Amino acid sequence: MSVLRLEHVTKRFGGLVAVNDLSFEVKERQIHALIGPNGSGKSTSINMINGSFPVTSGKIYFNDKDITGWKMHKIAAAGMGRTYQNLKLFRSMTALENVMIGGQLHAKMNFARFLIDPFKTKREEEELREKAMEIMRFIGIEQYADRTVGNLPYGRQKMTELARTLMIDPTLILLDEPAAGLNPNERAEFVAIIKKVYESGKDILLIEHNMDIIMNISHVITVINHGAKIAEGTPTEIQNDPEVIRAYLGD
Numbered sequence: 001m002s003v004l005r006l007e008h009v010t011k012r013f014g015g016l017v018a019v020n021d022l023s024f025e026v027k028e029r030q031i032h033a034l035i036g037p038n039g040s041g042k043s044t045s046i047n048m049i050n051g052s053f054p055v056t057s058g059k060i061y062f063n064d065k066d067i068t069g070w071k072m073h074k075i076a077a078a079g080m081g082r083t084y085q086n087l088k089l090f091r092s093m094t095a096l097e098n099v100m101i102g103g104q105l106h107a108k109m110n111f112a113r114f115l116i117d118p119f120k121t122k123r124e125e126e127e128l129r130e131k132a133m134e135i136m137r138f139i140g141i142e143q144y145a146d147r148t149v150g151n152l153p154y155g156r157q158k159m160t161e162l163a164r165t166l167m168i169d170p171t172l173i174l175l176d177e178p179a180a181g182l183n184p185n186e187r188a189e190f191v192a193i194i195k196k197v198y199e200s201g202k203d204i205l206l207i208e209h210n211m212d213i214i215m216n217i218s219h220v221i222t223v224i225n226h227g228a229k230i231a232e233g234t235p236t237e238i239q240n241d242p243e244v245i246r247a248y249l250g251d
């Protein structure tokens with residue numbers, strides 16, 4: 001079974017072709033990396049995969065089901081979680097509350113309803129709280145549960161966002177530059193957490209700029225430039241691919 005498959009996916013913004021006839025497949029039990037220079041269409045690809053942006057053309061399959069054109073919440077409910085390149089946390093709320101919201105923002109609840117009636121019943125709230133705490137323990141950030149998230153170090157905020165993503169029990173997680181802006185210690189911690197999440201049974205599509213991280217944890221790498229695929233293979237194959245080296249050195 002394929003976890004995720006893009007077939008000839010194109011995204012145009014007016015005259016700009018941000019993603020150009022892109023096809024690739026994420027197989028089961030893999031950390032699959034999507035890399036490429038700045039502006040090459042990585043975030044746009046993730047945005048189409050999770051339903052944030054409609055595709056201009058092409059097809060996207062999740063667990064062999066055609067999800068092209070599906071709404072974001074429906075894709076999330078089917079088991080796809082994601083984090084963002086720029087954090088999307090409620091900065092004045094606690095870390096725990098931010099994680100709990102992850103369990104509210106899927107299928108059955110729309111956002112307006114959430115704002116009116118955040119936690120349907122006390123019992124539901126209690127269950128969410130327990131689940132959120134369990135996930136925070138798993139990630140190793142339970143000691144920050146009651147802290148205002150906006151006051152936490154950036155690395156802890158990123159971990160909180162990842163914890164929130166896990167609240168929907170995703171089978172596939174899309175990570176958009178999870179290590180960007182982290183210091184070397186935080187980066188090492190985050191890599192360990194990504195591995196732990198992967199080992200807990202989840203498949204991962206990882207966008208990352210840091211080559212050491214990519215080469216260290218991914219099984220397969222797809223390289224795009226100007227929205228189009230230029231190479232695909234194992235870390236060793238990619239490291240030695242002349243076209244990839246050219247794209248990165250920009251000659």
Ligand code: ADP
Pocket residue numbers: 013016018036037038039040041042043044045
């Ligand atoms: P990457 O994540 O690889 O750095 P992006 O996917 O963010 O690249 O962007 C690819 C191209 O699409 C860039 O030229 C960017 O300016 C453009 N782009 C991205 N999002 C939009 C948008 N919402 N509207 C118009 N152009 C966009």
Ligand code: MG
Pocket residue numbers: 042043044085
């Ligand atoms: Mg990006």
